[in-house]
Amino acid sequence: MTNITAPRFTDAEAAREHLEALRWPQGPVCPHCGSYDAKRMPPVRGTASKAHPEGKLRNGVVQCNGCRQQFTVTVGTVFADSKIALNKWLLATHLMVASKKGVSAHQLHRMLGITYKSAWFMAHRIREAMTNDGATPMGSGGGMVEVDETFIGRVPGNSRMAIHNMNKVVSLVDRVTGRATSVVFTGHFNFKAMSAIIAQHVSPEARIMTDEAAHYKGIGYHYAGHTSVAHARGEYVRKGDDTIHTNTVEGFFGIFKRGMRGIYQHCGSQHLQRYMHEFDFRYTHRAALGITDDMRTDIALKGIAGKRLTYRRIGAVAA
Numbered sequence: 001m002t003n004i005t006a007p008r009f010t011d012a013e014a015a016r017e018h019l020e021a022l023r024w025p026q027g028p029v030c031p032h033c034g035s036y037d038a039k040r041m042p043p044v045r046g047t048a049s050k051a052h053p054e055g056k057l058r059n060g061v062v063q064c065n066g067c068r069q070q071f072t073v074t075v076g077t078v079f080a081d082s083k084i085a086l087n088k089w090l091l092a093t094h095l096m097v098a099s100k101k102g103v104s105a106h107q108l109h110r111m112l113g114i115t116y117k118s119a120w121f122m123a124h125r126i127r128e129a130m131t132n133d134g135a136t137p138m139g140s141g142g143g144m145v146e147v148d149e150t151f152i153g154r155v156p157g158n159s160r161m162a163i164h165n166m167n168k169v170v171s172l173v174d175r176v177t178g179r180a181t182s183v184v185f186t187g188h189f190n191f192k193a194m195s196a197i198i199a200q201h202v203s204p205e206a207r208i209m210t211d212e213a214a215h216y217k218g219i220g221y222h223y224a225g226h227t228s229v230a231h232a233r234g235e236y237v238r239k240g241d242d243t244i245h246t247n248t249v250e251g252f253f254g255i256f257k258r259g260m261r262g263i264y265q266h267c268g269s270q271h272l273q274r275y276m277h278e279f280d281f282r283y284t285h286r287a288a289l290g291i292t293d294d295m296r297t298d299i300a301l302k303g304i305a306g307k308r309l310t311y312r313r314i315g316a317v318a319a
Contacts, residue, residue: 002098002293008090015087016060020073022301028062031076031305035066077304078125088112090301092119093126097282097300098293101259127274129304130281132181139206142224143176146209146249147198147216149189152260155269167269169276170197171256173249173283180252180283182276184269189215195222211246252283 007014020028028038040062045055063070074080079089092112095103109119139145151166168185181201187193194215198208199222207225210216212232220226227244229235238244256279260267267275285291285299 002094002297004091004094009087009094012085012087013059015085015090016073018090019086019301020060022298023073023305028071028073030062030064030067030069031071032069033064033067035064037065038062039065041070076306076308078129078307078309079304080308082122084112084114084118084122088114089122089126090297092122093129093300094293094297096123096126096278097130097285097296099263100282101255102263102278104263104265124271124274125309126300127278128307128309129300131274131277131303131307132280132284135179135181137203137206138172138174138177138179138181138201139208139223140203141176142205142207143174144209144243145202145206146173146175146246147171147194148211148246148249148253149185149213150253150257152257153267153269153272167272169256169272170194171249171252171276171280172198172201173252175248178284178286178289180249180280182256182280184273184276189213191215191218195219209244209246252279255279255283 008018009015023029027036028040029036030038040060043057043059044061046052046058048055058072060072061070062072074082074086079086082089092108095108095111103123105116105120105123108114108123109116112119114122147170149168149170151163151168153167155165155167168189169182170185171180171182173180183197183201185193185197191214198219202208202223204223206223207227208216208219208223210219210226210228212228212230216226216228227238229238229245236245236247256276259279260275264275281300282296285296287293291299
């Protein structure tokens with residue numbers, strides 16, 4: 001059980017030391033040239049400001065002996081160039097990954113004592129860190145991968161709440177590893193489109209499990225196998241074989257929709273994929289797989305490197 005009053009969540013120096021231990025287990029690594037040859041600089045004072053008339057004392061500055069560039073543990077990460085204390089970043093990350101259905105920006109704004117605008121931007125940066133880049137294909141070794149689609153919210157410009165006016169999401173869940181991957185889809189559901197999405201994320205060795213929708217018919221020719229259940233006929237688990245079902249991915253959708261409707265309440269279409277990364281991350285690293293809140297937080301913090309998200313890129317309209 002996590003103590004949110006732990007030093008790394010209340011003290012910026014303890015937060016920096018914790019992050020350095022995660023990112024640099026063998027010592028500082030230069031984000032500019034990749035060199036391990038670096039030396040720590042003594043604390044230095046920054047430029048004087050209204051909040052810090054004598055200049056804020058900067059700890060954790062490291063100088064690379066190769067390229068001679070100076071850096072800190074946040075350079076080259078989603079935390080870079082932030083004026084928010086590092087311990088607040090770590091606490092916000094913990095709150096987001098430890099809450100099964102998410103934490104709203106208004107809640108972060110109240111709990112961290114920062115503006116709503118900063119909390120909203122902070123949450124999106126943390127979601128960016130949760131993006132699973134370069135993951136191995138799902139279903140490797142002949143595992144079962146469940147695939148299904150759902151609808152959420154409304155596409156801008158459409159006033160009617162009809163299915164064809166809603167945002168489309170395709171989710172895949174690997175039964176063996178427990179990993180979830182979701183894709184926000186903007187086209188029409190057909191065999192060609194679904195084949196492309198599945199091919200991007202699933203190994204040819206996998207066995208595919210879907211419902212009886214027409215856009216999945218014939219998909220098994222490209223994989224080790226394809227089995228479906230007929231929801232329209234009331235079949236949710238195959239009689240005589242309780243492995244034939246899509247209940248795993250349906251359970252993922254249940255968590256996702258409760259979070260979007262109960263916590264976030266609204267999400268602009270332009271931000272939906274980033275929210276999907278958040279729900280994918282928590283599901284992939286859930287407690288049922290033996291991953292604690294502290295472990296999940298550290299996994300998210302290890303994902304901050306090599307990713308940047310500027311306010312201009314994300315857009316100024318809050319969601």
